[in-house]
Amino acid sequence: MTGRSSLVWASAAYDGDASCIGAGRDLATGFLAEVQAVHGLPVSERAMGMTQLVVSELVTNAVKYAPGPVMLDLQITDGAVRVSVWDSDPALPDVAATDPQRVGRHGLEITLAVSQAYEVRREPVGKRVTAVIALADDPGGDPAGRTTP
Template sequence: MQVSGVYQGEGADIAAARRLVEELFARLGSVGTRVAAAVAVNVKLVVSELATNAVKCTAGPFGVDLRVIAGAVEITVWDTSTQVVTAMAADPLRVGSHGMEIVKVLCGGFTTTPTVTGKRITARMPLRSAAA
């Protein structure tokens, strides 16, 4: 199962990307697949962080693709920036710039793939929480 959205790169698009997560989970529910509330919240957080990076660091459109593969949600966000994305080292005194650090912790890492028009960031999150 897959849902996708393409956005202009405006602040309101971050909330629209989060609604895409709700659409995916509604579709899963319609076929009898329940997702724990904590997992849904964490997937929304990852999408929100990746969309925020796309809006803040790119002067152009971005897209979000969410796919369910082998018991996990594959979250892919593409944008038009060639800027390398990395998770900064943990620093409790730093204000801001924690987005990729959050993605890394929640998903166990992420990959960045250069494209002809920018880059694609992909992370995976299991549909079942570790406690389930």
């Protein structure tokens, strides 16, 4: 983890086999623990869990649908963690239609539900999927960045 232009970040490249899913979660956990301990930034339990979940879902999608390497980037900026996953497949992901009988394929839905922002961008090779998760919860108990009706 290194500071770059006042950003705190970590990166890893994986070969794309199933072991990179757990390795990505471990990187995210260690990264956020260091963000708290070394940089003194608040990281709520919700943010820790949601970041692990989003990393797991995005890396899983890369492993399942794109051949070859996977890159994971984590950045702290503006009170949030940006989780960005690159893979070699240029096909953009889409959310499957609602179907109560469907088993699986809910990763993108989950990611969208727990993220403040989400972006998919084609790269010169492949694509990059990015989700943003707030680090701290609202003092009223609501997840930061979300409003209650």
